[in-house]
Amino acid sequence: xxxxxxxxxxxxxxxxxxxxxxxxxxxxxxxxxxxxxxxxxxxxxxxxxxxxxxxxxxxxxxxxxxxxxxxxxxxxxxxxxxxxxxxxxxxxxxxxxxxxxxxxxxxxxxxxxx
Amino acid sequence: xxxxxxxxxxxxxxxxxxxxxxxxxxxxxxxxxxxxxxxxxxxxxxxxxxxxxxxxxxxxxxxxxxxxxxxxxxxxxxxxxxxxxxxxxxxxxxxxxxxxxxxxxxxxxxxxxxxxxxxxxxxxxxxxxxxxxxxxxxxxxxxxxxxxxxxxxxxxxxxxxxxxxxxxxxxxxxxxxxxxxxxxxxxxxxxxxxxxxxxxxxxxxxxxxxxxxxxxxxxxxxxxxxxxxxxxxxxxxxxxxxxxxxxxxxxxxxxxxxxxxxxxxxxxxxxxxxxxxxxxxxxxxxxxxxxxxxxxxxxxxxxxxxxxxxxxxxxxxxxxxxxxxxxxxxxxxxxxxxxxxxxxxxxxxxxxxxxxxxxxxxxxxxxxxxxxxxxxxxxxxxxxxxxxxxxxxxxxxxxxxxxxxxxxxxxxxxxxxxxxxxxxxxxxxxxxxxxxxxxxxxxxxxxxxxxxxxxxxxxxxxxxxxxxxxxxxxxxxxxxxxxxxxxxxxxxxxxxxxxxxxxxxxxxxxxxxxxxxxxxxxxxxxxxxxxxxxxxxxxxxxxxxxxxxxxxxxxxxxxxxxxxxxxxxxxxxxxxxxxxxxxxxxxxxxxxxxxxxxxxxxxxxxxxxxxxxxxxxxxxxxxxxxxxxxxxxxxxxxxxxxxxxxxxxxxxxxxxxxxxxxxxxxxxxxxxxxxxxxxxxxxxxxxxxxxxxxxxxxxxxxxxxxxxxxxxxxxxxxxxxxxxxxxxxxxxxxxxxxxxxxxxxxxxxxxxxxxxxxxxxxxxxxxxxxxxxxxxxxxxxxxxxxxxxxxxxxxxxxxxxxxxxxxxxxxxxxxxx
Numbered sequence: 001x002x003x004x005x006x007x008x009x010x011x012x013x014x015x016x017x018x019x020x021x022x023x024x025x026x027x028x029x030x031x032x033x034x035x036x037x038x039x040x041x042x043x044x045x046x047x048x049x050x051x052x053x054x055x056x057x058x059x060x061x062x063x064x065x066x067x068x069x070x071x072x073x074x075x076x077x078x079x080x081x082x083x084x085x086x087x088x089x090x091x092x093x094x095x096x097x098x099x100x101x102x103x104x105x106x107x108x109x110x111x112x113x114x
Numbered sequence: 115x116x117x118x119x120x121x122x123x124x125x126x127x128x129x130x131x132x133x134x135x136x137x138x139x140x141x142x143x144x145x146x147x148x149x150x151x152x153x154x155x156x157x158x159x160x161x162x163x164x165x166x167x168x169x170x171x172x173x174x175x176x177x178x179x180x181x182x183x184x185x186x187x188x189x190x191x192x193x194x195x196x197x198x199x200x201x202x203x204x205x206x207x208x209x210x211x212x213x214x215x216x217x218x219x220x221x222x223x224x225x226x227x228x229x230x231x232x233x234x235x236x237x238x239x240x241x242x243x244x245x246x247x248x249x250x251x252x253x254x255x256x257x258x259x260x261x262x263x264x265x266x267x268x269x270x271x272x273x274x275x276x277x278x279x280x281x282x283x284x285x286x287x288x289x290x291x292x293x294x295x296x297x298x299x300x301x302x303x304x305x306x307x308x309x310x311x312x313x314x315x316x317x318x319x320x321x322x323x324x325x326x327x328x329x330x331x332x333x334x335x336x337x338x339x340x341x342x343x344x345x346x347x348x349x350x351x352x353x354x355x356x357x358x359x360x361x362x363x364x365x366x367x368x369x370x371x372x373x374x375x376x377x378x379x380x381x382x383x384x385x386x387x388x389x390x391x392x393x394x395x396x397x398x399x400x401x402x403x404x405x406x407x408x409x410x411x412x413x414x415x416x417x418x419x420x421x422x423x424x425x426x427x428x429x430x431x432x433x434x435x436x437x438x439x440x441x442x443x444x445x446x447x448x449x450x451x452x453x454x455x456x457x458x459x460x461x462x463x464x465x466x467x468x469x470x471x472x473x474x475x476x477x478x479x480x481x482x483x484x485x486x487x488x489x490x491x492x493x494x495x496x497x498x499x500x501x502x503x504x505x506x507x508x509x510x511x512x513x514x515x516x517x518x519x520x521x522x523x524x525x526x527x528x529x530x531x532x533x534x535x536x537x538x539x540x541x542x543x544x545x546x547x548x549x550x551x552x553x554x555x556x557x558x559x560x561x562x563x564x565x566x567x568x569x570x571x572x573x574x575x576x577x578x579x580x581x582x583x584x585x586x587x588x589x590x591x592x593x594x595x596x597x598x599x600x601x602x603x604x605x606x607x608x609x610x611x612x613x614x615x616x617x618x619x620x621x622x623x624x625x626x627x628x629x630x631x632x633x634x635x636x637x638x639x640x641x642x643x644x645x646x647x648x649x650x651x652x653x654x655x656x657x658x659x660x661x662x663x664x665x666x667x668x669x670x671x672x673x674x675x676x677x678x679x680x681x682x683x684x685x686x687x688x689x690x691x692x693x694x695x696x697x698x699x700x701x702x703x704x705x706x707x708x709x710x711x712x713x714x715x716x717x718x719x720x721x722x723x724x725x726x727x728x729x730x731x732x733x734x735x736x737x738x739x740x741x742x743x744x745x746x747x748x749x750x751x752x753x754x755x756x757x758x759x760x761x762x763x764x765x766x767x768x769x770x771x772x773x774x775x776x777x778x779x780x781x782x783x784x785x786x787x788x789x790x791x792x793x794x795x796x797x798x799x800x801x802x803x804x805x806x807x808x809x810x811x812x813x814x815x816x817x818x819x820x821x822x823x824x825x826x827x828x829x830x831x832x833x834x835x836x837x838x839x840x841x842x843x844x845x846x847x848x849x850x851x852x853x854x855x856x857x858x859x860x861x862x863x864x865x866x867x868x869x870x871x872x873x874x875x876x877x878x879x880x881x882x883x884x885x886x887x888x889x890x891x892x893x894x895x896x897x898x899x900x901x902x903x904x905x906x907x908x909x910x911x912x913x914x915x916x917x918x919x920x921x922x923x924x925x926x927x928x929x930x931x
Contacts, residue, residue, distance in 0.1 A: 023152035024135050027127050041119075059153035063162040071161040071290070071887035077836035091151050091158070094134065098148075101127035108120040 003047055006037045010051035010099060015059075026052070026095070030102025035110040039103070048103025049096040056095025060088050137296060143233045143503055145296030160290040165189060165212065165888040166921050169282070173929030176203050176274045182912045183208070183924040189882035189890040192430040192909045198555075199271040201431045202447045204926055206275025206302070209427055213444035213884040214280070214299060215291040216423040219831050221306045221445060224313035225249045226500065231297045233503040241511050242386055244498040247520040248316065251540050252308040258543035259308065265552050269304040272447035276302035290886060291832060302445075310445040311550050315539035317393060317418070318576035319595075322469045323657045325533075326763035328607040329380045333753065333762065341773075342750075342765045342782070346648055347661050349768065351668045353579055353593060353640040354628045356647040362626045364651035367601045367619040381608070382759045383523055383533075393418060393858060394660060395462035396686070396851055398639035398667060399583040399591070401632065406676040409869035410583035413682045414451055414460030415860040417853045420828040422838060422892060424880025426862045430908060431558065438558030439874070439908045441862050444884075448554040451864060453874060455908070456561040457584045458866040462640045464577040464593050466654045468538035470604075470618075472518040472611030473531060481524070481532060484516060485612040491517065518611055534611055536618070538596055539575045546572045563588045563631060570594045571624050579640035585868045590631040591638040593645040597622045602653045622652050637671045640664065641851075661768045662693045662849040679875065682865045687901035691850040694726035694735075697742055697771055704774060704798040714806045717813070728820055728847035733813070735847065736823035740809060744801035746770055749794075751785050767849075774798070820845060826854055828879055828895065830886075837886045844899045852901075863903065875903035 010033045017029050030052070034044045064072050064084065076082035082090070134148030150156040166189065179196035181204045186192065191208050195201035209217065222228050226243030228236035243249075259265040280299050292299055331339045395416040402408045418425050426441035431449065440452020451460050477483040483490045493514035500509040514521040518534040543549060548556070549572060556569035557580075566582045570592055573580075577595020582588070598605070598618035609616040628645045630638060643664035645654065669692075670685055671677070698721055707715065717737055724734035747754050749770060753762045773780055778794030785792050785800075792800075812818050821843045830837035846854025853859060864876040879898040883890035894904070907918040 018152070018154040023148050023155055024131050027131050031127070056151075056153055060158045063153055063158040067162040067164060067887055068889050069161075070889060070891070071157070071885075074836045074886050075157055078834055091153060094148070094151050095153075097130060098134070101123065101130050105120065105123040105127045108116070108123050112116055112120055 002037070002039065003043050006033070006039050006043070007047045007051045007054070009033055009037065010048060010103065011055045014051065014055045014099065018055075026098045027102030027105075030099040031106035031109065034103035034106030038110055039107055041104055041107045041111075044103040044107035045100050049100035051096075051103075052099025053092040053096035055099070057088055057092025060091045064088070138233075138504055141233075141504060143231060143295055145293055150293060150296075155286045156293060157290055159286045160293070160885070160887050163287070163885065163887055165883045165885060165890050168922050168924060169211075171924055171926050173927055174203070174278055175929045176200075176271070176278065177926060177928035179928065181926040183926065184909060184912050184915060185921045185923065186907060186915065187919040187921055188428075188894075188904060189921065190428045190430070190907075192432065192912070194432045194912050196434065198433050198435070199267050200926075201433055202268055202271040203275035203278075205429065205431065205442070205447060206272040207279045207926070208275075208429070209442075209444045210276040210279030210302075212882060213423055213427060214276075215289040216831060216884045217276070217302070217306075217445040218299060219291070220313065221309050224316065225252060225309045226498070229509070230501040230503060231295050234505075237500065237502055237509060240500050241509070244500065244511050245513055245520060245522045246316075246320075246386065246535065247513070247522075247537075247540055248309070248312055249498070250496070250520070251315075251537075252305060252312045254540065254542050255311060255549070256305050256308040258545065259304075259549055259551075261545050262548055262552070264548045266304070268447045268551050268555060269307055272307060273302050273304055289884070295832070307446055307551070310443060312539055314443070315576045318463045318578075319465070319539065320469050320537065321465065321656070321658050322467050322471075323763050324467075324469075324471045324606065324608050325381050325383060325385055326761045327657070329760055330753075330763040331607060332380055333756075338782070341780075342769060343763065344769065345655055346644065347659075347766075347768050349665070350644050350647075350659075350661065351665045352644045352646050353591060353664070354630050354646045354650075355633050355635060356649075358630050358633065358646075360626075360649070360651060362623075364626065365599065365620070365623060366651065367599050367604075380760050383761065384759070385761045386522065391658075391848075393463065394642040394658075394663070394848075394853060396639075396641045396663060396667060396853075397460040397462045397579065397581045398637055398671060399458075399460075399581050399589040400637040400671060400677055400682075401583075401589045402587055404636040404671070404675055404677055405867075406678045407867065407869050409585075409867055410587060410589055411677065411679065411682055412453070412458040412460060412581065412583040412589075412866045412868070413686060413864065414462070414581070415686050415863045416451070416461065417858055418861040419857060420826070420859050420861065420879055422828055422830045422880055423884030424861070424878055426878050426880075428876070428878070428882060428906075432909070432911075436559040437908065437910070439906060440558075440864070441876075441878070442554075447551055449558050450554055451862065452558060453866045453868075453872070454558060454560075455585070455872050456868070457557075457566070457582065458868060459557050459560070459566065460581045460864070461578040462581075463642055464579055464595060464645065465642050465656045465658050466577060466597055466645070467605055467656050468575065468577070468596075468598060470536045470598075471523075471608045472516075472534045472536055472616065473608055474516060474518075474521060474534050475612040476532060481514070486517060487612070487614050493521065496520075516611065517614075533608065538598065541574075541596070543574060548572055550574070560584075562586065563590055566590070567592070579642075579645075581638055581640065583866070583868055588632060589638050591629065591640060593628040595627070597627065597652070597654060600653050603655075604653065606655050626652075635672060639667050639671065641667055657763065657766075660849075661766065662691055663851055663853065666690065666692050667851055679865050679867055679873065683875070683901065683903060685851055686860065686863050686865070688851040689728040689845045689847060690726050691728060691847050693767060693849040694724075694728075694738055694847075697767070698724065698726065698738060700771060700775055701741060701745065701798055701802075704778070704795050705802055706795055706799040709799050710803070713810065714803060717806055728845050728850055728852075730819060730821040730843055730845035732820045732845070733818075735820040736809070736813060736818075737805065739823070739847075740805045741802055742767065744805050745774075745798055748785060748797045748801050748804075749773075749783055751787070752782070755786075824854075824856060826856055826859065828892075829857065839892055839895055842895075842899060860898075863898075864906075865903070872908060874906040874908070876906050877903045
C-alpha cells in the first residue's frame, strides 16, 4: 500500500513540477519524494522506475492520442524505423530511469540520517 | 558502506542526468536527449499541437482596429481588416504560426547564417553566401527602403506580427525543427524580409555562365564557338510576339565601348552553387475574344524547388479598399501571385544575365590594391563574422569590395587574379516612393492597365514577366525590371576589371522594357524564353532561355478558340514536349539500324509509337531522354573529357539538333578517341547502343516507368527523408509545360477567370501548415500529382464563406487602453 502511494505521489509530484521546471529537475523531485516517503532502496528503485515510466510514457501516449497521430510515426521513421509503441517505451524507460535513480538516491540518503 | 551506496547512487543519478543533458551530442547539431524526449518539453508536445484550434488572441498593442480571420477547410486564412497594416500584421502572425521554422531557416540559408545552427558542415556554404554579398545586398536594400514610409509601414507591420506570435510561445511550443536542431527562434526583423527579397533575386536572377562561356570561347576558338553557341534560336517564339513595333527612341550604348574579351588560359574555378536547373515558370492570359465565356482567363505556374514546407502560403487579404487573394512567400508581406475581383496578375522569370564578373588586376601581394584606368585603387575590406556552432570563436571571412562589387573568387590560377561580382541586386536603390514589397501590395489593389504599369515602374529585381488580365478586357505582359545597358556581347564573358569602360552603361529606361498590351493574337504568354525577337534595340543575353515550353503553349493557344478553364488546366498539366516531337524523328532517321542487335532493335518500336508525352506510366520517355543526353555527350566529347576543374559551357539541345540535321558531317561529330571519322549517323547510333547497354536491365522491367526513371522528390528543407515525400509516381518533363523534374516543378498552379462572377482554381504540392504533425502539412500533394485543382474561395465578408466549410475563426483585438 505504501509502495503504491509512493508511486502515485512521485508521479503526481513529477507531473506538477514538470509543468514549470526543466526536465532535469525530475531526478531531484524523485530524491525528495523518496526521502520524505522513507521507502526502502529496492522499493524506491522499482517504484521510481514505474512512476517515471508512467509519467513520461503516459504523458507521451496521451499527447500522441490527442493530436492527429501523424508526427510520431515520422519521428520513428527518422530515428531508424521505430514504431510508435517502441518510441513510447523508450520515452517511458528514460523517464523511469531518471526517477528510479533519483528515488534510490533519496532512499539511501534518508538511511544515512538514521 | 551506507555512504558508499549513497555516493554510487548519487553519482549514477548525476551521470545519467548529465548524459541526457549533453547538448550537441557527439559534436552533432542535435538537442540533448532528455529535453527532446521529455513529453513536457520535447517532440511529444508537437504531436499534440493542432493547426485547427483557436489559440487565445490577447489584445495586441500594434493593432488599430479588430481583425477577423476566417480559416477555411484548407487552412487558408481570409483576413478581414479595417487597415492595411493591421491585415499585414495578422499575415505576419499567421505565417509565424504556420511557417516559423521555414522562415528562420530560409533566411539563414540565404544570408549565410546556417553554420550558427548546423555547425562546421554548413560553413563553406555560408562563406559562399557572404562572399556573394547576400547580407550586404539586403542591408543596402533596407537602407533605401527606410526612406520610404510606405515600404517601412508594411515591413514593420509584418515584423510586429511575426514577433507577436513568437512571444506567445513557450519553449515547449516551439516548432519541431527548432527542437530537433536544438536552437531557439529568433525575433524577426525588417532586415530578414530584405534578405528574403534578395533570396528571390539569388534564385531567379543570379544565373550566369560567364566563366563557362569564356572557357568555351578559349577552348573552341571564335569560329567554332559561334557555330556551337549562337545566341538566338530562330525557332523561338518570344515573349513579345515577333513583329511588335517598338514605339520609342532607344538610348543606345556607345558601340563596342567595352574592351575585347579576355582569351588566354582556361579559368580553373569551382563555380558557385547556383539555382538548380529547372527553375522556370509558365504564364499566359487569354483575352475574352478567345474564351468560351467571353471573359479573360489568366494562368500561372512557377516552377521552383519542390520542398516541404511549401514555398507558397495561400491567403486572402481584405480591407475596405481591396480584396486580394493569392500566394505569398513566408517571410514577405503581401501576395506575390494573385488576383482581386477586377484584376489578376502572375509572374515568370525573365532570366536575362544581370550578373557579370570582372577580373581584378591586383598590384600587391596582399591583394588590396588593384588597377583601374591606370590608377591604383584600394579595395575596401569587410569582415563577415560567421558564428559556427561548436566553435568558441566565430569564423571571420574577409571580403574585398572593389568598384565592381565583392571579390568572390580569389583562388584563381595566378596569385594576382581575382573575380569581382557585379550584380543588379547589389545596386544601391534610388530613393523612391515604394519598392518591391510595395509593388506587390499595389498589384493587389490594381484595377486597370495603368495601375499595373504604375505599380511595376519601381520594381527592380528579380526581373519578371509580369502578366495581367482585367475585367475591362485587357491582357498584357511586361518584361519588367532593371536591365543593364550593354553593348553587344558585353557581360557574356568575364570582363577586364581594370577598364572602367567595361561598366554597364546605365539601365534600359523603364518605359522601354519589352511590353505588349492586347496583341492581335488575343493572348499574352511567357515561359522564360527570349523576351523579344532580334529587332529589339537593346542587347541582352542568357544561357537559360527556354526553347520548348513557350512554343507549345503559344501553339496550343493559337490553335484553339472558345477556351475554357478546363483547357487551361489541361495545358498546365500538358506532358507533351516539342523537343521530343522534333528530336525523336531526327534521331530515328539518323540511327543506323543495320548495326543494331535484335535486343536494341526492340526499343525502336517504343519510340516510333510514342506520342511525345512524358506520362508517368510511359516507357519511351526514359529511352528518349537518355539517348539525347548520350548523343550530346558523344557529339561534344571534346568538352566532356575535360577535367571537372574547368567549367565549360555546353551547347544547347536545340543547337545540337540543328547541327545533326543540317550539317551531319561537321567535324565536331568526329569522336577524338577513335581513328575513324564519325559523322552524325555514327554518333547517334553509338549513343543508342551505349544507352541500351547501360539501361536494358532497367528499361525491360515491366514496373520501370518514366516516373521511376525521373524520380521526383519533395524534400523537407532540412533534408530529413521522414518529413519528405520521395519517388513520386508523377509524369512531366522540364521541356514540357508540366515541368516536373527531379527536384523542381510547378510550385503553384493557378487559373483565374475574370467574369461577372470571379472564378479561380489553384493547387500547390504541399499544404498550408509547415508542421509535420499536421494533416495540412502535405495534404495537397496527391491531388497536385493528379492534376486536380481546388476552387479558390474569395469571401466578400467574414460571414459569407460560400461553398467552403469554415474550420475556425480568429478574432484579433487591439489592446484596450
